[in-house]
Amino acid sequence: MYRRTKTKKEIVLENLPLVKKIAGSIYRRIPEGIIDFDELVNTGVIGLIKAVENYNEKKSSFSTYAYIKIRGEILDYLRKLDPLPRNIRNKIKKSDWNEIKDEVSFFISIERELFNGSDTLKIKDTLVSSVINPETDLIKKELTALLSRAIGELSEREQLVLQLLFVEELDLKSVAEILGVTVSRVSQIKAGALKKLKDIFKTLV
């Protein structure tokens, strides 16, 4: 057990860089002046403490578990700060193009990796275009649905690696630290996941 050899305080101090990394990646995506970076770090530390208390080593590595808990705590905190009722926020969400862009950015990034060609740019441009029309909207929805299905075929570990690399925009080194493996291993998982995704995607299209 992780806690048997180290005190809670030692584990928290040891994982503080991880908290700062996660807080930083979220902080970069929040409009300037909305929240203080230190507040996010403090919230992340609360998540880290909860992770230490509830960690079950049989289920996953501590760093992976802590990552999920820390990020969840910060996101919960941000939701609580939202002054708008959830139903109003949902209505806004439905018509907020930035939100849509955020959701599909993951797929765009992966697609870029998968196809690595000029055609990708055209699709990307279609997806992120500021002009919404029925045709581009339909293409976007179909592509998102297909990729979503393909990603669902991957293992949890592969999905996590892709999420950390493309959604959180972490580098391989950071992902390696979170997963507790080497950078080269993360690169291999990423390459394998993308290859698998490409194969799955081909069968779906």
Place this chain on the structure above:
DNA sequence: GGGAATACCCCTTGGCAAAC
């Protein structure tokens, strides 16, 4: 100032070993 050389970082890939 700017071009060349060097150092450094990030990442990928191949080979290998251990575990399942």
Place this chain on the structure above:
DNA sequence: GTTTGCCAAGGGGTATTCCC
């Protein structure tokens, strides 16, 4: 046999230093 993971080597991009 397959999967997982590490190590070492090398490619590519960027930053820094040096010299003209």
